[in-house]
Amino acid sequence: MIRSPFTHTYAALPDRFYVRQEPLPVRSPELVMLNTALATELGLNFSYYSDKELAALFAGNTPFPGADPLAMAYAGHQFGHFVPQLGDGRALLLGEITSASGQRRDIHLKGSGRTAFSRQGDGRAALAPMLREYLISEAMHALGIPTTRALAVVTTGETVQRDKPLPGAILTRVAASHIRIGTFQYFAARGDVDSVRILTDYARKRHYPDAASPLEFLHAVLEAQATLIAAWLCVGFIHGVMNTDNMSISGETIDYGPCAFMDAYDPKTVFSSIDRNGRYAYANQPTIALWNLTRLAECLLPLLDDAPPRAEALATEALNRFAPEFETAWQSGMRRKLGLSAEEAGDAALIGDLLQLMQRHKADFTNTFRALYDHALSPENAPSPFAATIDTGQEWLNRWRSRFDATNSPRSEQLEMMRYANPFIIPRNHQVENALMAAQTGDIKPFETLHRILAAPYTTQADYRDYTNPPKDKERVFKTFCGT
Ligand code: AMP
Numbered sequence: 001m002i003r004s005p006f007t008h009t010y011a012a013l014p015d016r017f018y019v020r021q022e023p024l025p026v027r028s029p030e031l032v033m034l035n036t037a038l039a040t041e042l043g044l045n046f047s048y049y050s051d052k053e054l055a056a057l058f059a060g061n062t063p064f065p066g067a068d069p070l071a072m073a074y075a076g077h078q079f080g081h082f083v084p085q086l087g088d089g090r091a092l093l094l095g096e097i098t099s100a101s102g103q104r105r106d107i108h109l110k111g112s113g114r115t116a117f118s119r120q121g122d123g124r125a126a127l128a129p130m131l132r133e134y135l136i137s138e139a140m141h142a143l144g145i146p147t148t149r150a151l152a153v154v155t156t157g158e159t160v161q162r163d164k165p166l167p168g169a170i171l172t173r174v175a176a177s178h179i180r181i182g183t184f185q186y187f188a189a190r191g192d193v194d195s196v197r198i199l200t201d202y203a204r205k206r207h208y209p210d211a212a213s214p215l216e217f218l219h220a221v222l223e224a225q226a227t228l229i230a231a232w233l234c235v236g237f238i239h240g241v242m243n244t245d246n247m248s249i250s251g252e253t254i255d256y257g258p259c260a261f262m263d264a265y266d267p268k269t270v271f272s273s274i275d276r277n278g279r280y281a282y283a284n285q286p287t288i289a290l291w292n293l294t295r296l297a298e299c300l301l302p303l304l305d306d307a308p309p310r311a312e313a314l315a316t317e318a319l320n321r322f323a324p325e326f327e328t329a330w331q332s333g334m335r336r337k338l339g340l341s342a343e344e345a346g347d348a349a350l351i352g353d354l355l356q357l358m359q360r361h362k363a364d365f366t367n368t369f370r371a372l373y374d375h376a377l378s379p380e381n382a383p384s385p386f387a388a389t390i391d392t393g394q395e396w397l398n399r400w401r402s403r404f405d406a407t408n409s410p411r412s413e414q415l416e417m418m419r420y421a422n423p424f425i426i427p428r429n430h431q432v433e434n435a436l437m438a439a440q441t442g443d444i445k446p447f448e449t450l451h452r453i454l455a456a457p458y459t460t461q462a463d464y465r466d467y468t469n470p471p472k473d474k475e476r477v478f479k480t481f482c483g484t
């Protein structure tokens, strides 16, 4: 990589969109993870670099050829409270790379030192949370859910002070862009309609080129988020911090903090230790997404129509589409989990009754659905996943079986659909925590193993069945690793 791989369309926006800042060098960087498959997708060839050179590159100690690092400005509602200026306090956009398939991707360092937006923060990040983001974002990608990606993690050779001193690290993140709802709020809160218009135009062309107007852009963002949140719910994912600054315009999952996957099915599940009121609980995510999108719509009002009442009517009409779009996406995701291709009357009840059973019996979300797939695959061998443990399970199973058998599509297609909707393995929180604890004390092996298994989540990996076990009581993690 001698020539610059970068273009700089965001840096070409007006100065008020960002503050230029070089990464601040760290003492002795070491490479921990490098995602060579992703590098290849991006057309980056690192094979001529030694690990030492790569570490220096991903730490920001030696500049990426052609990078033009900047900290993006944004605002955001955090747990419902508006903060007019957040911005990249510990992250930098190096530039954009166009991948082999022609998609423009941001390359972004997280933990690269203080910026104009750092406020009281040190601009740095700790190893465990950066590895957590690497692991879970790559697991989400393997599950087929839109997400930012992780290209590399380096340790810095420095400690960061949290509630105790922790090893410091820097993550290199790859995203369709880092434009958030909060980016729009930053300008809207300043009454800077001109900038909102420039940003809307930029984001529209970059992410939704078919959207011809700000209103169509709003529709497109709503639809992308409805699809995304439905996909989260279908694998039991809980984001944990759905603040408006953590919601991407592109429709990718972004900012993996105290996120986690649910074990036993309970719609009220919360993992984040800072989410005291369950604002971001599992089943509340569609509601919160709509709340956040309403904040986006407010920013766009002046662009929708010159007459405020008309603009509000258009925004309301657009926002009203979210619930049915989410419902459609979720129902179709759940039907895939049950191996049902076409929609039929009674499906909603079939899905709802199963979830009720699961909740009543604290059934493991992932394993229950995978067991149903195994059962569909070989009904004669596999023990019923329900009869033994669940009172009315057999009755439900009979109903499902007759609906499944009556479906008018080839059995092999039904089974494939089920397989790719019901992962064998997800990043179980207790496994993730164990791997991160080990990595933090210098043993990266458990992390590497977990990462490798999670790369093929829909494949039955019989040797790793232990990793599919829900936590035993003493292993249970109620609050995720929240050191940042
Ligand atoms: P997050 O909770 O990671 O989404 O971050 C919320 C805001 O706090 C963003 O503006 C971050 O840039 C900022 N921030 C988080 N951690 C730090 C840190 N260690 N130093 C400076 N800013 C930070």
Ligand code: MG
Binding pocket: 245, 246, 255
């Ligand atoms: Mg954030």
